[in-house]
Amino acid sequence: MTDIPDARPASTVVLLRDTHIGMETLMLKRNKALMFAGGLWVFPGGALEPADIEEAGGDMNTAARIAAAREAEEECGLRPDLKKMVHLSRWTTPVVEPKRFQTWIYAAPLAENAEVEIDGSEIHDFSWIGVADAVAQHEAGQLGMLPPTYITLCSLLRYSNTAAMTEAETRRSPHEVFPIFTKDDGAVAVLFEGDAEYAPEDHVSADARHRAVMHGTNWVYLYENVADQYPPFVRK
Numbered sequence: 001m002t003d004i005p006d007a008r009p010a011s012t013v014v015l016l017r018d019t020h021i022g023m024e025t026l027m028l029k030r031n032k033a034l035m036f037a038g039g040l041w042v043f044p045g046g047a048l049e050p051a052d053i054e055e056a057g058g059d060m061n062t063a064a065r066i067a068a069a070r071e072a073e074e075e076c077g078l079r080p081d082l083k084k085m086v087h088l089s090r091w092t093t094p095v096v097e098p099k100r101f102q103t104w105i106y107a108a109p110l111a112e113n114a115e116v117e118i119d120g121s122e123i124h125d126f127s128w129i130g131v132a133d134a135v136a137q138h139e140a141g142q143l144g145m146l147p148p149t150y151i152t153l154c155s156l157l158r159y160s161n162t163a164a165m166t167e168a169e170t171r172r173s174p175h176e177v178f179p180i181f182t183k184d185d186g187a188v189a190v191l192f193e194g195d196a197e198y199a200p201e202d203h204v205s206a207d208a209r210h211r212a213v214m215h216g217t218n219w220v221y222l223y224e225n226v227a228d229q230y231p232p233f234v235r236k
Helices: 052-055 059-074 131-140 147-155 162-171
Strands: 007-019 024-028 045-047 086-092 100-107 122-130 175-177 181-184 187-190 208-214 216-224
Touching: 007 059, 007 162, 007 181, 024 059, 024 131, 045 059, 052 059, 059 100, 059 122, 059 187, 086 147, 100 147, 100 162, 122 131, 131 216, 147 208, 147 216, 181 208
Parallel strands: 007 100, 086 175
Antiparallel strands: 007 024, 007 045, 024 122, 086 100, 181 187, 187 208, 208 216
């Protein structure tokens, strides 16, 4: 276990805007030549830099917020207001991965007419897309993304606008997520706390399922028969 690489601090921000057809998010397509998440659709973000930590006076939560805003400006030309950023969750990469991150995920509202300028290096394309449409396209195999991205979008489906999102998510404690890779009937899956196979010593129900399973090219989030002490990441 001593060979497990440390998880590097990182952060990302879900940029949202209100439109006459509902809440939209800005999705960025990563250069397919990149080793990490190449060709997938992501939110703007990246690793924390020493300058972010220095600006935050050593407070990692503040540094993560600063880094997410900085990365957004660098990758797509948009910088969210730090005071309006809402902390949604923090995901730590499974221990089997050679490149690991501990990633703070935020959400932030933007003006509807914000102008996007992608960097053309790490990011090769962008799309303002309805949150529900992004989820539907991923589930149809048309919008490739990683589990944290997909599940975060699913968690935002319940909100009709950014004000409702901000009010509700500000009151909620951010999820701390430590996934474990496994197989589910031969398919790749990631387990979350509360799943029967996540930590058998917790003595949860044998049929408890809290996981994301890859079906073809897309992920499906499952939350079935899970004890109340392990709340779902996606709420109705």
